[in-house]
Amino acid sequence: MLLFILLVLACVSIAYAIICRFFNPRPLSLSNAHVMITGGSSGIGRAVAIEAVKQGAHVTIIARNKTKLEEAREELKKYTINSNQRVSSKSVDITKDYDLLQTAINQAEAELGPVEVLVNCAGYAEASTFQDTTPEQFQNMLNLNFLGTVYTTKCVIKSMKEQLRGQIVMVSSMAGQIGLFGYTAYASSKFALNGLAQSLHMEMKPYNVMVSVVYPPDTDTPGLAAENISKPEETKLISEAAGVYQPEQVAQTIIEGAKKRKFNISLGIDGLMLTSVNAGMSPVTHLSDAVIQVLSMGIFRLIGLFYIFTFDSIVKKCMKK
Ligand SMILES: NC(=O)C1=CN([C@@H]2O[C@H](COP(=O)(O)OP(=O)(O)OC[C@H]3O[C@@H](n4cnc5c(N)ncnc54)[C@H](OP(=O)(O)O)[C@@H]3O)[C@@H](O)[C@H]2O)C=CC1
Numbered sequence: 001m002l003l004f005i006l007l008v009l010a011c012v013s014i015a016y017a018i019i020c021r022f023f024n025p026r027p028l029s030l031s032n033a034h035v036m037i038t039g040g041s042s043g044i045g046r047a048v049a050i051e052a053v054k055q056g057a058h059v060t061i062i063a064r065n066k067t068k069l070e071e072a073r074e075e076l077k078k079y080t081i082n083s084n085q086r087v088s089s090k091s092v093d094i095t096k097d098y099d100l101l102q103t104a105i106n107q108a109e110a111e112l113g114p115v116e117v118l119v120n121c122a123g124y125a126e127a128s129t130f131q132d133t134t135p136e137q138f139q140n141m142l143n144l145n146f147l148g149t150v151y152t153t154k155c156v157i158k159s160m161k162e163q164l165r166g167q168i169v170m171v172s173s174m175a176g177q178i179g180l181f182g183y184t185a186y187a188s189s190k191f192a193l194n195g196l197a198q199s200l201h202m203e204m205k206p207y208n209v210m211v212s213v214v215y216p217p218d219t220d221t222p223g224l225a226a227e228n229i230s231k232p233e234e235t236k237l238i239s240e241a242a243g244v245y246q247p248e249q250v251a252q253t254i255i256e257g258a259k260k261r262k263f264n265i266s267l268g269i270d271g272l273m274l275t276s277v278n279a280g281m282s283p284v285t286h287l288s289d290a291v292i293q294v295l296s297m298g299i300f301r302l303i304g305l306f307y308i309f310t311f312d313s314i315v316k317k318c319m320k321k
């Protein structure tokens with residue numbers, strides 16, 4: 001009897017492995033690939049750049065401040081694993097002049113070859129109630145977090161299409177999956193990435209160009225420190241539910257997920273639950289994700305209701321104070 005059960009289990013796992021081989025995309029190798037990272041001079045972007053260099057990639061980092069860029073470039077060079085690896089930086093504002101951005105990216109491609117992986121990481125958050133959020137803050141967050149990603153992605157898409165190879169990574173946030181107190185502007189700008197990512201994924205899949213969306217929780221970066229200065233108490237208390245991660249940890253998950261070409265990349269157990277319950281009609285790139293989503297959606301929704309209940313009571317308590 002035991003032997004029979006073992007035999008059945010073995011057959012099932014072999015069948016699963018075979019189906020996965022056909023269903024899941026072939027993983028990418030970063031060795032000698034050109035990886036471009038916006039926001040690569042600080043925080044999560046910088047950690048992603050380091051991880052890519054460690055895996056043998058040629059790396060271009062994009063940001064505005066030249067001093068910070070140069071300092072990051074010097075650090076990145078320390079992690080190269082072979083002598084032909086190149087690390088380049090381009091100082092350009094991804095929200096302003098589209099032609100200038102295209103020129104900078106063309107230059108980077110002429111130097112390091114066509115971009116194979118683009119990580120859209122430049123972004124920022126300012127939390128405040130809807131009433132206190134100015135129209136300019138709405139514009140600024142949409143400009144950087146959403147349009148910055150649109151523009152940079154547009155600049156590499158033609159060459160990816162021609163190469164029949166590419167991975168576009170968009171760094172969203174857990175707040176791009178659940179709307180939270182204080183994040184009317186920020187969450188909107190991150191939710192917008194999802195419509196972009198899903199549509200682009202469907203358009204580009206026939207060209208072997210795929211999209212990943214990453215949903216990090218709070219991460220210990222200069223960006224988070226700046227955000228915390230003016231963050232409402234409610235937003236702080238609610239965000240604590242998912243904890244604070246280190247940028248290196250987030251970067252490793254991003255690189256691993258991008259190499260596997262996963263559409264959704266999440267962190268931690270609540271990240272997994274939130275992503276599964278949000279799966280909706282999003283594309284599925286990996287069989288294991290589909291299996292988890294199909295089996296868990298109901299139960300994760302139930303667990304989610306408890307989170308929502310807790311968040312609502314935090315808001316109520318703060319209001320009473
Ligand atoms: N830290 C966190 O808690 C979380 C962050 N995220 C997301 O991760 C991403 C990175 O966050 P984090 O590491 O904290 O950010 P940081 O503030 O540490 O770094 C932001 C980077 O973006 C660059 N940047 C900002 N504006 C522009 C611009 N207009 N054009 C080009 N580059 C620009 C900055 O350089 P410069 O100013 O010189 O241009 C810097 O390199 C963001 O999209 C954020 O929303 C998601 C979840 C949690």
Ligand SMILES: CCCCCCCCCCCCCCCC(=O)[C@@H](N)CO
Nearest residue numbers: 125173174175217218239242270273304
């Ligand atoms: C099944 C249901 C599971 C539900 C889990 C819900 C947990 C919600 C916590 C949300 C934390 C949001 C952090 C945003 C961080 C961010 O983007 C800014 N810090 C950027 O600077």
